[in-house]
Amino acid sequence: MDNKISVSCARRMQAFVETLQDTICDALEELDGGARFKTDEWVRPEGGGGRTRVIEEGRVFEKGGVNTSAVFGDLPEPIARNFGVQETTFFATGLSLVLHPRSPFVPAVHANFRYFALGEDLEAPVDAWFGGGADLTPCYPALEDTQHFHRVWKTVCDRHAVADYYRFKEKCDAYFFLPHRQETRGVGGIFYDYMREDQEAAFAFSQDAGQSFLEAYVPLVQSNISKPYGTHERAYQALRRGRYVEFNLVYDRGTRFGLETNGRIESILMSLPPSVQWKYDVRYPAGSSEAKARWFFQPRDWITLDASEAPL
């Protein structure tokens, strides 16, 4: 690994995600046409800090956050143990976003792009890698939306030798799975981690992916935002959001990592949806839109799928 290059990766990745944060927030504000993002800058006592940007009670977005951070210092003990490393110093920077639209017909979305380095010297990290991904969580999934989302990520992956759409898509399906519900959180996307062989190539891919987020997601807002809905659809959305909470609090590594390492709670739990319901043993009749949606919550090869295979 060329350490001189890796140096610049740390600071260049930080600069990249900070710029991307504003680009994405500007676009989402324009899309929302109502609420604006508020900004909280915070300092991490042990080193570094971040910028949390949150939108609430918007026309399109009931709640959403686009956060960046760049933190460094002593590696928290549980993570050092998890990594199985002797190194006790780290640097991490990244962008993490979650959007919970108000309309049950507009999918929720999550994405993050991050860089992690181990070692005292950013100029010569002992180890360093990129990770990230994006995944879509519709309540009422539509095959064409799902295909659009996946096609954007496949196209991005196809542009980079370090990226493999099918491998990243499978990682995403495996990660965003709720064993106790035997279903995926949504319709997946891509997920990659520990991309470390060629740092410059990994950085280039991460940049391309980050810059493709709006192309993957914004059309799904535009095509669904005008669909009418009522209390029935909102109640179902509140139940589906319950599954989202179950995933994030029970399984999500980032959330649990944040809780265990005394992270900034409001930024970590910003990912949780507003207006959630848990009711006992809700069942939707066969043939209803809600029952049909379940077909989508299993891993499938969306891109090659024939439309006739999806439930009408």
Next chain:
Amino acid sequence: MDNKISVSCARRMQAFVETLQDTICDALEELDGGARFKTDEWVRPEGGGGRTRVIEEGRVFEKGGVNTSAVFGDLPEPIARNFGVQETTFFATGLSLVLHPRSPFVPAVHANFRYFALGEDLEAPVDAWFGGGADLTPCYPALEDTQHFHRVWKTVCDRHAVADYYRFKEKCDAYFFLPHRQETRGVGGIFYDYMREDQEAAFAFSQDAGQSFLEAYVPLVQSNISKPYGTHERAYQALRRGRYVEFNLVYDRGTRFGLETNGRIESILMSLPPSVQWKYDVRYPAGSSEAKARWFFQPRDWITLDASEAPL
């Protein structure tokens, strides 16, 4: 340990919790004056089963469940590892209840009473113990309610040589604590586990505690149910319920145990409140009822506390 006595503990405890379930449900239905409990009997494929009784959309109770189960079979591997035992056969029976009232002024409550035995032969278990407890989760805590609840449990404990109110209260405070929020889930109660020295005495205490639940809780419904509230109080309640979800999904051993061991999901997650909200970084002004409530979410010796110490 007298094995003949322990035998009967298993089946007598099962009979006790099944009777207690109906006693409690009858009293709560009368208190509610609106909704009735629905009953689901379920069978556990690996052995045993249970009876889930759920009330929803009541006049008093927005959601609640009073469940019993008696399950047996091979000890799931994660639990055997956790216990550090060679034994692979178990029997467990118990009652577990959670009530989420509609009014933000009526406290939520949780209680459970259980018996666990290890070994092939219920007539001669290799090991067996009782556990349980009850704890109160108000949104707007009142000192007199908190004192009433704790006094009932202290009185019960004082009747039994095997029980120690202060030890059980401290266990409860330690257990129902959210490290990431640095606060207790509610105002506590009692919590005991691995009570195994004198099985008959442990069973007598568990029965007394179970039979005291209504005395501990019902007066708190009666004294608060008529207090008027509006959207402000309901929004605060929805946020407090978010903390309840965070506790149950992130920390609660019973919930995580159930999820890891392929338990009946609808019965396990019955404990989660209806109508929950997560908003970003909500703060209530100093002096507001909501800000004052935080004083209660730290462990305190409620029984000896002087009323002048509580925030007005």
